[in-house]
Amino acid sequence: MFSDDPADWIQYxxxxxxxxxxxxxxxxxGxxxxxxxxxxxxxxxxxxTAQLTGVRATLAQLSK
Structure with missing residues (x-):
């Protein structure tokens, strides 16, 4: 279960x-x-490769 703190959700x-x-x-x-x-x-x-490279860039930004 998640805590009630939204910061915990964001980190998850x-x-x-x-x-x-x-x-x-x-x-x-690979x-x-x-x-x-x-x-x-x-x-x-x-x-x-082109499509996944775009997705990769997006995920890199979202995981910061």
Missing amino acids: VKRQFRQTLGRLTRVIT TLDPHLARYPDDEWAQLA
Whole structure:
């Protein structure tokens, strides 16, 4: 159960964002980057990387 203090809720949500950011970063660097290194003209991988990079930037800001 959460406390009644909104600061506790905010800290919890920030931790969740940081955790998601870490997972997303590993997908980008561990899967998509090597894919693009091998097949740089793959439109799907380019689109996925562009979209997820935007999400990554947003999560980085929200987790501060």
